[in-house]
Structures are given as C-alpha cells and as structure tokens.
Amino acid sequence: MRNLTIALTGSGGTGVVAxxxxxxxxxxxxxxxxxxxxxxxxQIRGGESAAILRLGPQxxxxxxxxxxLLLALDWSNFQRFADEIPISTSTLIIEDTAAGxxxxxxxxxxxIKTLDFSGxxxxxxxxxxxxxxxxxxxxxxxxxxxxxxxAVFQRLHKHSEETVALAQSVAAAGAQWQRNHPIGLSPPxxxxxxxxxxxxxxxxxxxxxxxxxxxEAGIRFVAAYPITPASDALEWMAGKIESVGGHLVQAEDExxxxxxxxxxxxxxxxxxxxxxxxxxxxxxxxxxxAIASETPLVILNVMRGGPSTGIPTKSxxxxxxxxxxxxxxxxxxxxxxxxxxxxxxxxxxWAVEIASERQTLVIVLSDQLLGQSMQILPxxxxxxxxxxxxxxxxxxxxxxxxxxxxxxxxxxxPMAVPGQAGGEYTADGLEHSQxxxxxxxxxDHEMQLDxxxxxxxxxxxxxxxxxxxxxxxxxxxxxxxxxxxxIALEAQQRLQERGLAVNxxxxxxxxxxxxxALRNCMVGMTKVWVMEQNHQGQFDxxxxxxxxxxxxADLPELIRYCRSGPRLFTPxxxxxxxxxxxxxx
Amino acid sequence: xxxKAKQYKSGVKPIWCPGCGHYSVLNAITKAFAALxxxxxxxxxxxxxxxxSRLPAYVHSYGFHGVHGRALPVAAGLKVAxxxxxxxxxxxxxxxxxxxxxxxxxxxxxxVDIVYVVMDNEVYGMxxxxxxxxxxxxxxxxxxxxHGPEVRPFQPCALALAxxxxxxxxxxSGDPNGLAQILYEAVQHPGFAFVQxxxxxxxxxxxxxxxxxxxxxxxxxxxxxxAAASFLHGDDGFAKxxxxxxxxxxxxxxxxxKEADLREGxxx
Ligand SMILES: Cc1ncc(C[n+]2csc(CCOP(=O)(O)OP(=O)(O)O)c2C)c(N)n1
Ligand code: SF4
Ligand SMILES: [Mg+2]
Numbered sequence: 056m057r058n059l060t061i062a063l064t065g066s067g068g069t070g071v072v073a074x075x076x077x078x079x080x081x082x083x084x085x086x087x088x089x090x091x092x093x094x095x096x097x098q099i100r101g102g103e104s105a106a107i108l109r110l111g112p113q114x115x116x117x118x119x120x121x122x123x124l125l126l127a128l129d130w131s132n133f134q135r136f137a138d139e140i141p142i143s144t145s146t147l148i149i150e151d152t153a154a155g156x157x158x159x160x161x162x163x164x165x166x167i168k169t170l171d172f173s174g175x176x177x178x179x180x181x182x183x184x185x186x187x188x189x190x191x192x193x194x195x196x197x198x199x200x201x202x203x204x205x206a207v208f209q210r211l212h213k214h215s216e217e218t219v220a221l222a223q224s225v226a227a228a229g230a231q232w233q234r235n236h237p238i239g240l241s242p243p244x245x246x247x248x249x250x251x252x253x254x255x256x257x258x259x260x261x262x263x264x265x266x267x268x269x270x271e272a273g274i275r276f277v278a279a280y281p282i283t284p285a286s287d288a289l290e291w292m293a294g295k296i297e298s299v300g301g302h303l304v305q306a307e308d309e310x311x312x313x314x315x316x317x318x319x320x321x322x323x324x325x326x327x328x329x330x331x332x333x334x335x336x337x338x339x340x341x342x343x344x345a346i347a348s349e350t351p352l353v354i355l356n357v358m359r360g361g362p363s364t365g366i367p368t369k370s371x372x373x374x375x376x377x378x379x380x381x382x383x384x385x386x387x388x389x390x391x392x393x394x395x396x397x398x399x400x401x402x403x404x405w406a407v408e409i410a411s412e413r414q415t416l417v418i419v420l421s422d423q424l425l426g427q428s429m430q431i432l433p434x435x436x437x438x439x440x441x442x443x444x445x446x447x448x449x450x451x452x453x454x455x456x457x458x459x460x461x462x463x464x465x466x467x468x469p470m471a472v473p474g475q476a477g478g479e480y481t482a483d484g485l486e487h488s489q490x491x492x493x494x495x496x497x498x499d500h501e502m503q504l505d506x507x508x509x510x511x512x513x514x515x516x517x518x519x520x521x522x523x524x525x526x527x528x529x530x531x532x533x534x535x536x537x538x539x540x541x542i543a544l545e546a547q548q549r550l551q552e553r554g555l556a557v558n559x560x561x562x563x564x565x566x567x568x569x570x571x572a573l574r575n576c577m578v579g580m581t582k583v584w585v586m587e588q589n590h591q592g593q594f595d596x597x598x599x600x601x602x603x604x605x606x607x608a609d610l611p612e613l614i615r616y617c618r619s620g621p622r623l624f625t626p627x628x629x630x631x632x633x634x635x636x637x638x639x640x
Numbered sequence: 641x642x643x644k645a646k647q648y649k650s651g652v653k654p655i656w657c658p659g660c661g662h663y664s665v666l667n668a669i670t671k672a673f674a675a676l677x678x679x680x681x682x683x684x685x686x687x688x689x690x691x692x693s694r695l696p697a698y699v700h701s702y703g704f705h706g707v708h709g710r711a712l713p714v715a716a717g718l719k720v721a722x723x724x725x726x727x728x729x730x731x732x733x734x735x736x737x738x739x740x741x742x743x744x745x746x747x748x749x750x751x752v753d754i755v756y757v758v759m760d761n762e763v764y765g766m767x768x769x770x771x772x773x774x775x776x777x778x779x780x781x782x783x784x785x786x787h788g789p790e791v792r793p794f795q796p797c798a799l800a801l802a803x804x805x806x807x808x809x810x811x812x813s814g815d816p817n818g819l820a821q822i823l824y825e826a827v828q829h830p831g832f833a834f835v836q837x838x839x840x841x842x843x844x845x846x847x848x849x850x851x852x853x854x855x856x857x858x859x860x861x862x863x864x865x866x867a868a869a870s871f872l873h874g875d876d877g878f879a880k881x882x883x884x885x886x887x888x889x890x891x892x893x894x895x896x897x898k899e900a901d902l903r904e905g906x907x908x
Contacts, residue, residue, distance in 0.1 A: 083908045257906040270902055276721045278713075298900035302720050302892060306713065307746040314710040315717030318686065321704055324721035344707050431908065473702040473718075473725050476681040479650075481696045481703030492652055493697060493705075 058111035059243045060119055061192070062140045065128035066103055070185040073210055074128075075106030076429065077189050080258060081198040081206040083431045086251030087243070088114045090396075091429040094621070095368040096135055103132030105140060110196070111243055112251060114432060116395050117541035120625025122146045124240065126192065127154045128172070128184055134158060138622050147240055151184050170236060172229065181225045190229025195238050200227060252431050261399040261425035262288035264435060265355055266295070268403030269327055273411075273442030274353070275301035276326035278315035280308050283367045284423040285329045285357040309337040313354070317341060320351045321482055323472030325411055325442035327353035332361040332374050335418075339381050342416050346386045346507060348482040349460065349468065351410040351442075355403065358422040360620050370423035371620030372537055373589035378418045379566050379597060387508040388416040390566040394522065394540040396430045402563060404440035405519055411442040413510050414470055420565070422588075424538040424623065453477075459491040462502050466510025515569035522563070523576055526556035530579065531637050532611070535586040536562040536594060539624055543586065546629035553630070555637055565594070568601050580611040582636060588624060592617040645674040650700045655691075661813030661839030661848075662692050665759050668811070669699060669728075671820035676827060683726045686715040688740060690732035690766045692759035692839065709740030712747045715754050720892060723753075726827060730757040734764045737773040737794050747832055748803035753890045755826045755833045758796065759813075761841035761848065769844035781844070798872040800834040801865060801884060807833035808868070808884040813840055814852040815880065822882060831890050838878070854878045861885055 061078075065071040072093050079091045089110040096103040107122075109115050122142055127133065127150040133140075137158070142148070148161065153173040161167065172191070173184035181187075186207065193203045204223045211219050259267075266288045269277075277296060279289050293303045301324075306312035312328045319326035330338065335356045345352035358374045360366025378390045389409055393402040399421055406417040459480040461468040468489075471478025480491040486503060488494045514520075524544060533543045540561040547559045560576045562569075577583060585595040595615045602610060616632065648670035656662050673683065683701035687693035689708035696703030706714050715729035729747075736744055736758045747756065762779075764770040770782045771789040774796065780788040797808050807829040811819035819837060826833035838855065840848035858879040862868050868884040 080908060252908065254908050256908050258908050259906050263906070267902055276717065278717055295900065295902055297895060298898055299902065300897065304717070304720060304892075307742055310710060311713040311716075311743055311746070314706065314713035315720070317706070318704070318714035318717030318719075319721035321714070322684075322718045322722040322725070326717070326721065340707050341710065348704070348706075434903070434906070471702075473684050473722060474681055476679075479680050479700060479702050481650075481685075481705055483697070483705045484707055485705060493694075 057243060058109060058115065058119060059123050060121060061108045061110070061124045061126060062122045063106045063108065063126050063128070064103075064130070064133050064136060064140065065185070066132060069128040070183065071128060072104055072106050074185040074189050075108050077206040077210050078192060079108055079429060079431065080209060081193045081202045082110050082196050083252045083256060083258060084202040084205065084254060085196060085198045087111065087196070087431070088252050089431050090115045090118065092118060092424065093427055094136060094139060096132060103135050105136045107140070116397070116430065117545045117626065118623060119545070120623070120627050124149070126188060127151065128188065130154045130157055147238070149238070151188070153184065170232070175228055175232065176225050179221065179225050179228060181221050183222065183225060186222045186225040187229035187232075190226035191233050193226070194230035194233035196242050200230065203230065255434060256431050257434055258429060258431055259396065260287065260427055260429050261393065261396040261421055262357065262427060263291045264396060265393065265399040265403045265419070265421060265426070266292040267435065268400035268438060269353070269355070269407060270295060270299060270301070271438035272404035272407035272440045273325045274327050274407055275299065276316065276319035276324045277301070277328065278304040278306045278312045278319070279328045279330065280306050280312045280334060282331045282334050284359055284426050285331045285355065288329050288355060288357065288426065309334040310341065313338040313341040313352070317345050317350050317352055320345070321348070325351065325407055327355060327407070329355040329357065331357050331359050332377065333364065335374060335377055336381070340383070342388065343382050343384055343386050344484040345416045346382070346388050347484045347486070349414040349470070349507070350482060351414055352416045353406050353410045353419065354416070355419045355421065357426040358420060366621055368423070369621030370538065370623070371589060372420070372422060372539075372587050373593065373619065374420065375565070375587070375589065375593040375597070378420055385504055387511050388418065388566070389511060389514065390418045390420065391563055392420045392537040392565055393425055394537060394561050394563055396425055396428060397432050397435060399425060400435045400438070404438050407442045408440035409514065413467055415507070415511065420537060422538050456490065458489045460487055460489045460503060460506070462489055462506055466506045466508070468506070511567050514564060515567055515572065517564070520562070520564040520569040520572050522561045524559040526551060526558060529556035529558045530581045531556070531633060532558040532560060532576065532580045532583045533586060533629065534560045534562070534573075534583055536565060539586050539588065542624050542626055543629060545626040546633070549626055549630050550633055553634070555633060557633055557637070568598070570601050577611050582612045582614060584614045584616045584632070586616045586624065586629075588620050589617055590619040643674060643677060645670040648673045648680065648700050650698055652697050654698050655694055657843045659842040660691065661761060661841070662695060662759055664813035664816040665692070665757065665819065665837055665839055666695055666698055668816040668819035668823055669695070671816065672823035672827065673701070675820065675824050678726060682724070683728070684718060686718065686727065686729045687711050688731040688735035690735045690764070692730065692732040692765070693735055695730055709735050709738070710743065711735065712740060712743040712756060716747060716750065716752045719752050719754050728755040728757065728827070730759065732765065733758060733760040733762060733774045734772040737796060741773070744799070745803045748800050748805035748834065751804065751806055751831045751888060751891050753831055755823070755835065757823070757835045757837060759837050759839035760796065761839050761845060762793070763841050763844050765841045765844060795872065795877070796836050797834070797875070797883060798869065801868055801872060805834045805884070806831040806886050806888050807882070809834070809882040810836045810838070810880055812838045812851060812855045812880055814855065818857070818880060825882060829885065830887050851878065855880050857881055
C-alpha cells in the first residue's frame with residue numbers, strides 16, 4: 056500500500072483530534088510523511104468531531120478521498136460526517152465496544168472488528184480509550200514505544216507527571232494488543248523507504264505558518280477579534296509577537312480590529328488583522344479607507360462555510376466575491392490566495408511586502424482546510440519578503456512643499472510617518488488633492504483613482520502570480536486557486552499514471568488578475584476546467600469577465616467545476632471528470 | 641524656537657459655518673499645543689466623520705481623517721504601535737456616542753494613553769440636523785424624528801466613568817482658554833482622558849447660543865469614583881471643569897521582553 060488514510064470518529068470528549076495529532080507525530084518520527092485534517096461539529100465540547108489522517112512515504116499535501124481504515128470510538132454522531140468520510144466496501148472498520156449503536160448503513164457489514172479499548176484503558180485506571188487506540192495503531196505502523204511516549208508527552212506536557220505516565224502505560228498496553236489482535240492489514244512501506252521524514256521536519260498548520268510568515272516579513276502589530284477558523288493563527292502570533300517587539304490587541308469587534316490595524320499602518324508599523332467571512336464583511340468600510348488613504352493593510356481571511364454564520368468549522372472558498380468586489384466606490388486592492396499549508400508562509404510574506412511597498416490593502420485568502428490541517432513538511436524556507444515603506448526623499452527640503460499623494464509615474468507616492476519633521480499631513484478617506492487637502496473636484500478624484508489603480512498594475516508581471524505544473528503534450532488544463540491546488544496536483548499525478556496528460560495552473564494573485572500569464576498558459580489547450588469550492592463559481596464568473604475583455608478568439612473551452620463545502624474535492628473525482636471528457640481527444 | 645498658537649494652524653480654510661463652536665475647539669487645541677510646545681511632527685490628531693471630525697486638517701501636525709465612528713480604534717492602534725507619539729482622537733457626539741459607541745466604552749476601559757475630545761453639539765451637524773444620542777428628548781426640529789427622539793439623552797461623562805475612564809472633563813466652546821487649560825491637563829494625564837466639549841451648532845441648534853449663560857465652572861475634581869458618580873448623576877450637564885482624575889496602569893502594560901526563536905516549536 057502506498058498511502059494510508061485513517062478516519063477517526065468520536066464525540067468531542069473522546070479525543071479523536073488529540074489521537075490524530077499524537078498518531079501523526081509518532082508516525083512522523085518513524086519516517087512517515089502525513090497530513091491531518093480536523094473536522095468539528097458546531098458544539099464546542101462534547102459534540103462530534105472527526106480527524107482524517109493520511110500517511111505515506113512521500114510528502115503529502117492533500118487528502119486522497121478513499122478511507123482505508125475507520126476507527127470509531129463513538130458512533131453516535133457519525134452521520135454528521137458521513138458525507139466527508141466516504142466509506143467503501145474495502146474500508147476496514149474497527150470500533151470500540153463502547154462506541155454505541157452502529158450507523159444503519161454499516162449494520163449489514165460483518166467485517167467490523169470490535170475491540171474493547173475503553174475496557175483496556177479502564178483496567179489501568181484511565182478513562183482515555185483514545186490513548187489505548189493510539190498505542191494499538193502506532194504499534195501496527197511500527198512506531199517504537201519511545202516514539203509513542205514522546206508523542207503523548209508532547210500533547211500532555213502541561214499535565215502532571217502521573218497523568219503523562221498513566222497515558223504512556225495505556226498506550227503501551229494498546230501496543231501489546233496489536234500483537235494479540237493484529238489489524239490484519241499491512242501498513243505502507245514508509246519506514247523501509249529511506250529517506251522519510253526526519254526529526255528536523257516540521258509539524259505545522261497553515262494558520263501557524265501564515266502567522267510565522269507575517270512576523271518574519273516584518274509584521275509588528277496585530278489587532279483582531281476571535282473567529283473560527285482564524286483564531287488559532289492569532290493565538291500562535293500572540294505567543295510570539297512580543298518576542299520581536301510587537302503587539303497583538305484583542306479588539307472589541309472587527310470594526311475596531313481593522314481600524315486599529317490601519318492606525319498602526321499609518322504610523323509606519325507593518326500591521327495586519329485576521330478574520331473569517333462575517334468579520335471580513337464588517338471590515339468592508341475600513342478597507343475602502345485603507346485604499347483611499349493609501350495606508351498599508353494586510354487582512355488574512357481564513358474562509359469557512361457562508362453566508363452568515365454558515366458552517367463556521369468547515370472549509371469553503373466562498374468569500375472570493377467579498378474579497379474581490381466587496382467594497383464601495385472604485386477601490387483597487389490586492390487579493391492573494393495561499394495554495395498549500397506551506398504556501399501560507401510565502402503568500403503572507405508577499406502580502407506584507409506588497410502592502411507596505413504599494414501602500415494598499417492586501418487580502419490573503421486561506422481556508423479552514425489549509426488553516427487547521429496539520430502537515431509534516433520540511434522546514435519552511437527562509438522568508439524572502441520584507442515590509443518596506445517607500446518614503447521617497449523625506450523629509451522634503453526646507454521650504455519645499457510635501458505632496459503626500461503626489462501623482463507619480465509608478466502611482467506610489469512618498470509616505471511620511473509621524474515623527475518625520477516636514478512630512479506633516481492629514482491622511483484622508485475623503486477625496487483629496489496631491490497635497491492631502493480634502494477636495495471634491497473631478498480632476499483630483501480622477502487623478503487619485505488613476506494613481507491608486509496604476510500602482511497595482513505591475514504586480515501581474517511578478518513571477519509569484521501563480522504556479523504552473525506542466526505535462527508533456529498536455530492539451531487539457533485545470534485552473535484552480537487556494538486549497539484546491541494540492542488536490543489538483545495529486546489528480547494530475549494519478550491521471551499521468553493512467554496515460555492522460557493534464558496541466559495544472561494555480562493562481563496566487565487573484566486581483567489584479569494576471570490575464571496575460573493566464574492566456575499564455577491556455578495556448579494549445581482544448582479544455583480548461585475552472586475549479587473552486589463554492590456554490591456559484593465565483594472565481595469562474597470573474598475570470599470570464601476578464602477574458603471577455605481580452606482577445607477571446609482562440610480561447611479553449613472553459614468548463615466550470617464548482618461546488619460548496621464542506622465536502623472536499625477528491626483527486627479521484629477530478630480524475631474521473633477529466634477522463635470522461637478527456638477520453639474524447 | 642518657541643512656537644506660537646497660530647503656528648499650529650495648517651492654513652487650510654475650515655469648511656465650518658461662521659460662528660460654529662468647533663472653531664473655538666481648534667483654537668483651544670493650538671493654544672494647548674503652544675503651552676506644551678508640542679513638536680508638530682510628534683502629534684497626531686485622529687478623527688472620524690462629521691463637521692467636528694474635519695479638524696485635523698486645520699492643525700499643523702500629523703492627522704488621520706478616517707471613517708465615521710472609528711477614530712478611537714485608529715488612535716489606539718497608532719498609540720500602541722508608536723507609544724512615543726502624542727495621539728489625540730476627536731470627533732462629534734454622533735461619531736463618538738452613536739456609531740462609535742462601542743469603541744467609546746472599550747477605550748474608557750482599555751486605558752490606552754490617548755486624549756479623546758468630543759465636540760458635542762447634541763446634533764448631527766454634517767448631515768443637516770438629525771438627532772444624536774445627546775439630543776434632548778423633546779427636540780423636534782428634525783424631519784427624521786418629527787416627535788423628537790423621545791428617548792433620554794446619554795450622559796457622556798457618567799458613561800465614561802462607568803466604563804472606566806481615568807480622566808473626565810467638560811469644556812465649552814464659549815471658553816477656549818478654559819478648554820485649552822483642560823486639554824493641557826488631559827494630554828499630560830497618563831491613560832485615557834475624555835473631554836466632552838459643549839460646542840454649539842449655530843446652524844441647526846441656534847438655541848445653543850444660550851449655553852454661555854448657563855454653563856458654570858465646578859471645582860470638584862476627585863479621584864474617588866463614588867464621589868465622581870454622585871456629582872455626575874446630579875449634574876445638569878452644563879458644569880465645566882475636570883471632574884475625575886484617577887491614574888491607573890496604562891495599556892498595554894510593560895512586560896519583560898523574552899527573546900524567542902520564531903521558528904521554535906515546529907519540529908516533529
Ligand atoms: C457609515 C456612515 N454612515 C453615515 C454617514 C453620514 N454621516 C456623516 S457625518 C454624520 C453625523 C455627524 O455627527 P457628529 O458626529 O455629531 O458631528 P457634527 O457634524 O455634529 O460635528 C453622519 C451620520 C457616514 N459618513 N458614514
Ligand atoms: S452645521 Fe453646525 S456643526 Fe456643522 S459647521 Fe455648521 S455650525 Fe458647525
Ligand atoms: Mg454633533
């Protein structure tokens with residue numbers, strides 16, 4: 056077996072997410088690569104939760120879709136995840152004796168193994184059947200007792216020594232059971248296939264890496280209001296930002312958060328906020344302020360199911376329209392999308408640099424899948440970006456006037472920051488003259504609108520606009536953005552194994568749209584699938600409106616493929632889609 | 641070089657109606673700056689939207705004219721990020737107590753070291769005369785509320801006290817020197833200093849011309865919140881002076897900076 060996908064289901068109290076994390080860490084220290092997805096129900100504690108863990112000998116950035124092994128500590132809420140955990144006839148199922156009544160669709164199956172993990176834990180004086188299961192599965196994966204102990208310690212180190220020791224002995228007993236009640240399935244051959252993951256590898260979520268990217272690129276001020284699934288990015292930053300001399304403020308609401316961030320940015324301190332759909336909607340007015348006053352502002356938006364409160368704990372890519380269009384007035388700004396857990400670091404860094412260099416708003420779109428999934432990956436590359444203010448020639452010479460909103464060729468004007476004598480000006484959301492004096496004149500309005508648009512245009516020439524993964528002789532193409540990219544890459548690989556060549560193009564720069572680069576990618580293609588995880592094909596509509604403005608004579612056939620969350624796209628569904636249409640070549 | 645009050649004017653011509661109380665507030669600010677010999681490049685005036693919020697452009701210092709109701713968060717973010725600056729937020733009663741009401745409460749509670757000046761004319765001047773949260777309940781001059789607002793007005797100073805402000809004062813646009821004195825003290829107060837200014841709107845509330853007959857100076861400054869509450873609840877709304885002054889730790893509190901590797905904690 057090349058890869059292995061294990062689904063863990065339980066109620067919140069059974070600790071399946073903790074189990075998944077410990078198992079991932081122990082497996083990583085044994086040489087596996089892996090990725091863990093956490094999915095929660097709406098209840099905070101005691102509700103249903105599930106974790107999906109994928110392990111294999113090569114780095115894994117996506118989920119395959121198939122479930123090889125299902126471990127059920129509690130069936131009671133399984134139905135709520137049934138859509139997201141597609142069980143097939145080849146799925147091996149192991150349930151705990153205390154798991155309760157089996158879901159109806161499984162009642163007919165006779166291949167389910169029932170083992171008394173809760174009894175085992177209880178016999179040692181522990182209530183944690185998840186730890187017994189951890190030992191059991193880890194032993195099957197050839198994890199040593201030391202590795203399991205270390206994983207337990209990592210998770211529980213804030214508890215008492217006795218608690219840790221008890222958990223470690225429960226895990227050891229679980230491992231013993233593997234010998235007595237073997238799973239009867241062979242694990243993937245990761246350990247034999249050097250070089251696997253090493254202890255130098257990282258275990259990180261996209262939210263943590265976005266936070267790291269922000270701080271490494273120079274963010275020194277954060278203000279935000281808690282919201283799932285962005286809070287853990289903020290919590291990570293809160294623990295680190297003071298060590299680099301910065302501050303994180305928990306604001307009274309998102310209106311305050313974004314305006315505090317603008318205040319710090321106006322003061323010349325690289326600043327950001329992080330939120331999710333409902334919060335981004337509240338920030339809309341202030342985004343226009345950042346654009347008009349030309350104040351650097353970075354917003355990380357970790358998407359969840361919408362509209363309204365929607366599905367707060369699960370992934371969707373449905374804030375595209377809000378991020379791109381959700382502003383009053385003509386308000387050019389930048390929208391980027393992080394394209395993998397690792398890329399959250401790079402894209403955040405780029406956002407910080409763009410915002411400060413071009414004195415504008417940059418929104419980074421991530422989602423619950425990238426933000427909260429945990430991946431084993433090589434240490435993140437050194438941050439290539441740095442916040443820098445373009446304070447051209449300040450303070451102005453004695454007696455010379457300072458034009459804060461000077462109409463320059465690049466569109467970027469010299470920005471003074473408080474403390475610089477001679478640069479005193481009032482930044483303004485009111486339309487203004489080059490001299491930063493309020494003005495309602497058509498001429499000033501047009502000049503400033505042109506300027507604010509012009510300063511973003513050269514971005515489409517940046518090589519960071521996206522990634523292109525080509526295959527020889529391909530005439531088919533998948534175009535995607537955000538968390539779909541790793542899934543599309545896996546589909547590309549599987550298609551190649553089946554003899555079908557497909558190119559995959561991923562967009563990091565969503566706005567302004569790099570139309571020329573995209574057109575170049577489409578040369579020689581017959582079909583392009585535009586993929587995204589939202590109900591109405593928000594990006595596809597936007598793409599078509601841009602392409603129709605360019606020369607559309609030789610456009611390939613564009614096929615919209617979209618659907619809402621939280622059901623993830625799977626590599627296999629893309630394979631089937633492309634095979635069906637592509638076979639006709 | 642000694643800077644005179646008028647050297648703190650930017651030279652941009654105010655849009656205000658002749659006789660508007662906000663002119664006096666502008667004069668009081670420049671006088672206070674002259675008294676403080678405030679370095680223009682180290683001062684930032686932050687405002688929201690309204691006639692009153694136009695003020696920063698008229699002062700020779702840095703300024704930020706933001707969106708309606710959000711002066712306080714902009715000012716707080718700036719001050720936390722750049723603590724060495726002298727940051728003053730200002731605006732109107734609509735800006736501060738209606739659309740920005742939540743920020744007002746939290747700014748009082750948070751106690752960031754900024755001054756907040758509200759030019760209270762009990763009306764929305766800029767949008768041509770609608771009722772605000774401080775408008776008298778029977779004021780029926782607005783077409784939008786033909787019966788008057790029919791709700792009791794806020795008492796901003798009592799509200800500030802309840803929310804935790806550590807400096808509370810009231811001035812009057814008819815007395816720019818007295819107001820300059822209050823602002824001079826407010827700037828030097830460590831923590832959040834709230835200054836309500838009765839600043840008349842000659843255009844939509846000409847009756848406010850009578851304020852100069854009814855304001856009275858009260859020398860009641862206390863650090864006792866109970867005494868301050870008792871005074872403010874009995875107050876007719878026209879007392880002038882510094883009512884409450886009780887410094888407490890300024891936010892953010894200083895913490896020892898622990899050097900840490902940002903990349904620590906990620907290894908398997
Ligand atoms: C979000 C938003 N809503 C409404 C307005 C319209 N508006 C502009 S100023 C104002 C009221 C200003 O009143 P106040 O703060 O008391 O200032 P004054 O003009 O009386 O000095 C309103 C409602 C706006 N600019 N923005
Ligand atoms: S409308 Fe009222 S508040 Fe506005 S400038 Fe005129 S007098 Fe002043
Ligand atoms: Mg008013």
